[in-house]
Amino acid sequence: MNKFTKGSIAASAAVLLLLGGAGSLAYWNDDAALAVDPINAGQLTIDASTGAWAPEIASWVPGDQAVYSTVLAVVAEGDNIQGTIELELDSVEISPLEAAGQFELTLGAGAAATVPDGAALTFNADQSITFDGPGTYAIPVALTVEFPFNLSDENVSPNISQNASVDFDSVSFTVTQTAAMVP
């Protein structure tokens, strides 16, 4: 066996020893703890106070109109929180159903709202309410119910609305966050 061969074999053996013979590696590693302050999520809640009708009408007839007033309390916590408040009209039940077109419901602002410093509140043309900014909002709203004297739909007999009823016993207001996509 010549010297070159001996050297090659020795080098190969050294390589094999270093490789652990079975292919295991000895990479160095270490870890370090990264201190992160707790992340607190905010909250978004809505409550509605017991409201009242004005005027109180015992038996409605065409031409009558009344307003139901209540106050919405919205708690919005979050540096970048914003959202929309909507009246869920599906919760209003009318009987008979054919009389539904003879009632008009609109949601608008009541008395002056309480808006947190630096926040904004807007009543929109589509009867939704938008808020922008954290804090506690007190939002008086007025739900106007109108029973027009002159029926707008000539294809519906005006007498269909006699002995009708409109149930507002489960009127629902929903608040939904409308934050932008988180990158």
Added chain:
Amino acid sequence: MLGVVLSGVGGSYALWNDSAVVDAGSISTGTPGLEAQWAAGHDDALWQNLLPEESRRQPFTLTNTGDVPMALSASAVAAPGFEVRILGSSCPTSALATSALNGTPTVLLAAAFDTEPVTIAPGAALSGCLEVHVAADAMPASESTFSITIDGRQTT
């Protein structure tokens, strides 16, 4: 690896929402209602054996039994030779000057030359007068049956 978990790759949303329910009760609508009846002492015999150009009047009462004020109109169809007239007030001693009724509703007037119809408030009662008149060209021994329809339409 830790950075991938934080980034939320894919743009997922976590939008909050809440709802509040109020009990605003319910509203109910009323109805219109109109009743007519002959006044006390009514006698159908009064309209028997009338001569041409004769008129006989009898009072009646209209009552608004509904929830809305109403403007009144009336219609009637009588056989040829007979005319029916109506007034939205007590019977006078002379023949009515209002136009004879036909099948088309005409406004009920308190006086012959009024321009606005009589209105009746909810719960109120009104005295009216119905007259049967025999025309000059009525055939002898002819007779007529008729029905009066009084229409009430809600006013503002």
